[in-house]
Amino acid sequence: MTVALPPRPDWSQLIKSGCRVFVGGNAGVPYALIDDLIANSKAYSDIELVHMLALGDNRWAKEEYRQLFKVNTFFIHGDEVRRAVDEGRADYTPVFLSEMSSLFSDGTLPLDTALVMVSPPDEFGYCSLGVSVDICMSAARHANKVVAQINPQMPRTAGHSYLHISEFAAVIEADQPLQEIEAPPIDSVTERIGQYVAMLVEDGATLQFGVGKIPSATLKYLERHKDLGIHSEMLSDSIMEIIASGAISNRKKTFHPGKVVTSFCIGSRKLYDFVNNNPHIEFYPSSYVNKPTNIAKNDNMIAINSALEVDLTGQVVADSLGFDFYSGIGGQVDFVSGASMSKGGKPIIALPSTAKNETVSRIVPYITEGSGVVTSRGNVHYIVTEYGIASLRGKSIRERALELIRVAHPKFRAKLLAEVRQNYWVPHYQQKYPTDIPELGAIQLHKMVVNGEKFYLRPLNPADERRLQEFFYSHTKETLRLRYNYDPKQMSREKSCNLVSVDQSSDAALCIVRQEGSRITIHAVGRFYYNEHDNTCEAAFVTRETQQGKGMASKLLTTLIDIAQKRNINKMLAFCRADNKPMIAIFEHHGFKRLFSGDPSEVELALPLQEASQEKSA
Numbered sequence: 237m238t239v240a241l242p243p244r245p246d247w248s249q250l251i252k253s254g255c256r257v258f259v260g261g262n263a264g265v266p267y268a269l270i271d272d273l274i275a276n277s278k279a280y281s282d283i284e285l286v287h288m289l290a291l292g293d294n295r296w297a298k299e300e301y302r303q304l305f306k307v308n309t310f311f312i313h314g315d316e317v318r319r320a321v322d323e324g325r326a327d328y329t330p331v332f333l334s335e336m337s338s339l340f341s342d343g344t345l346p347l348d349t350a351l352v353m354v355s356p357p358d359e360f361g362y363c364s365l366g367v368s369v370d371i372c373m374s375a376a377r378h379a380n381k382v383v384a385q386i387n388p389q390m391p392r393t394a395g396h397s398y399l400h401i402s403e404f405a406a407v408i409e410a411d412q413p414l415q416e417i418e419a420p421p422i423d424s425v426t427e428r429i430g431q432y433v434a435m436l437v438e439d440g441a442t443l444q445f446g447v448g449k450i451p452s453a454t455l456k457y458l459e460r461h462k463d464l465g466i467h468s469e470m471l472s473d474s475i476m477e478i479i480a481s482g483a484i485s486n487r488k489k490t491f492h493p494g495k496v497v498t499s500f501c502i503g504s505r506k507l508y509d510f511v512n513n514n515p516h517i518e519f520y521p522s523s524y525v526n527k528p529t530n531i532a533k534n535d536n537m538i539a540i541n542s543a544l545e546v547d548l549t550g551q552v553v554a555d556s557l558g559f560d561f562y563s564g565i566g567g568q569v570d571f572v573s574g575a576s577m578s579k580g581g582k583p584i585i586a587l588p589s590t591a592k593n594e595t596v597s598r599i600v601p602y603i604t605e606g607s608g609v610v611t612s613r614g615n616v617h618y619i620v621t622e623y624g625i626a627s628l629r630g631k632s633i634r635e636r637a638l639e640l641i642r643v644a645h646p647k648f649r650a651k652l653l654a655e656v657r658q659n660y661w662v663p664h665y666q667q668k669y670p671t672d673i674p675e676l677g678a679i680q681l682h683k684m685v686v687n688g689e690k691f692y693l694r695p696l697n698p699a700d701e702r703r704l705q706e707f708f709y710s711h712t713k714e715t716l717r718l719r720y721n722y723d724p725k726q727m728s729r730e731k732s733c734n735l736v737s738v739d740q741s742s743d744a745a746l747c748i749v750r751q752e753g754s755r756i757t758i759h760a761v762g763r764f765y766y767n768e769h770d771n772t773c774e775a776a777f778v779t780r781e782t783q784q785g786k787g788m789a790s791k792l793l794t795t796l797i798d799i800a801q802k803r804n805i806n807k808m809l810a811f812c813r814a815d816n817k818p819m820i821a822i823f824e825h826h827g828f829k830r831l832f833s834g835d836p837s838e839v840e841l842a843l844p845l846q847e848a849s850q851e852k853s854a
Contacts (some may be wrong), residue, residue: 239361245406250381253281255348258375261290262500264368266353266385268410277304289313291415311564333567334526337374350379355390361401366390369397369519370500381405391508395518416504419473420449425588428622428678430454433586440488442534444468444571450586465489467534469526469567471501476510491533499525526567531574537581539571545598548637548656550613550628552585559606572615589621589645599644601655629754634662638699642670665730668737670697675799686786696745700736707758742766744799748788759783762792772807773800789822801845810841
């Protein structure tokens with residue numbers, strides 16, 4: 237069947253001065269239409285061009301076309317658009333991606349004409365919006381006239397991506413390569429962020445992610461997961477690798493099971509070929525994909541987004557640097573909200589801890605003057621940097637501040653604590669800022685499985701004050717007597733703060749925790765105190781009664797011994813009640829020998845660390 241094409245554009249019949257014209261964006265910018273309009277534009281002025289992120293040179297925003305076009309962008313991208321916004325020649329309109337389409341449908345921004353790029357029509361006359369359905373579909377449905385660039389290089393994508401040739405007032409046939417972007421290289425900082433984010437993802441979860449280094453790094457560490465799904469506003473090249481790994485099955489999705497759901501993709505030509513006629517990947521308008529209630533229909537929805545800075549209460553700045561608008565709101569709030577409402581969902585903000593070659597902290601005591609909050613402090617569940625995971629949901633301002641200082645770059649932590657003492661309620665007894673244990677490696681969070689349950693071993697830190705209180709009050713009198721040699725009645729906030737505020741460069745304090753969503757429970761604590769006068773340390777540990785005999789104490793002691801050996805400490809000591817036979821047995825199992833003690837109620841044990849290290853290496 238031969239399909240008749242509409243005529244070439246007669247712009248005098250399609251636009252007029254002062255009208256509003258939508259331009260398709262992302263990788264589907266119809267540059268042939270833009271060029272034809274510019275070439276025939278002598279009679280026009282003050283045309284408002286509306287678009288979202290648009291790859292390519294954005295030539296319409298150049299200074300030379302300032303009388304012809306006034307740009308109104310929903311997302312700032314590219315040198316020309318950014319320069320035009322900075323110079324006041326263009327406007328930035330902040331709006332959630334889920335609500336952009338309603339600006340056209342409800343008449344807030346009525347469209348005279350929409351310029352879109354589509355695939356060639358099939359035998360029935362249907363063209364596909366291909367890699368850029370997003371808000372293009374809504375613009376086409378609500379504009380008075382639609383003009384299309386038919387491009388043989390535009391893929392045909394499944395889902396709600398089709399417009400019939402009869403809907404176009406005019407077309408241009410132009411064979412042009414789609415706009416591509418290269419995947420950025422993954423550096424060591426991004427690698428660690430990706431590892432931490434991956435720890436928050438359970439098998440069977442559904443993922444949303446954007447473009448950039450952090451999503452690529454995260455997906456790399458998800459390739460051994462099982463039955464993951466994807467419901468994401470956009471796809472990048474990383475999707476191909478994780479699908480090839482077998483980690484993506486979409487079987488456990490509770491909304492569009494069996495399918496990858498998206499609204500646009502940007503990346504390489506290989507990605508565009510990958511989505512072409514791929515029945516497993518469906519493209520829908522952003523008003524559908526980004527609708528928070530639709531996102532929430534996916535159980536265990538994991539939303540992974542980034543930020544420019546985060547303040548110590550959890551406010552997220554994502555579209556501006558001071559008074560300079562940098563990008564756009566995009567779909568961050570849509571997916572943060574949707575994941576928050578999802579059963580088992582996790583909204584995650586992931587970002588490097590510093591900028592400008594580690595001279596500027598992205599974790600800040602208060603947002604930079606002029607910057608705007610995109611995601612509020614009430615929406616955020618997790619903030620992830622290369623220094624760990626800060627869990628914010630259900631946390632007080634004080635707890636949030638301590639959690640976020642912990643994942644800030646170490647050289648900014650003291651200053652951040654000093655600032656937060658001035659601006660927020662942090663008690664007078666909170667004197668120390670969180671420190672890492674270098675001997676644990678770049679990743680300070682270590683997964684361990686105990687009787688089929690997942691736990692994490694990590695440093696104890698000031699944000700654990702309340703958790704340590706809860707841990708203390710969970711013990712029986714017998715456990716407290718055996719651990720402390722008396723029956724303590726209280727663990728005050730001041731005492732708990734002192735116990736969790738550890739200078740980990742001299743002493744060492746570890747805990748084993750169970751994390752269920754935002755709820756973190758301490759199940760075991762182990763520590764040693766360093767004695768500088770004789771280069772020895774004294775070790776102790778305590779385990780929740782329900783976990784005793786399962787290897788947690790042994791894991792803590794093994795790790796403490798390893799840390800002490802790496803610090804070239806000569807000897808590790810331990811003092812136990814004589815009737816605490818389980819604890820004595822653990823120390824002896826790890827090579828500790830009993831020393832003579834004049835007190836029959838107490839057993840003193842010692843481990844020569846450097847001898848043990850030499851025996852281990854031998």
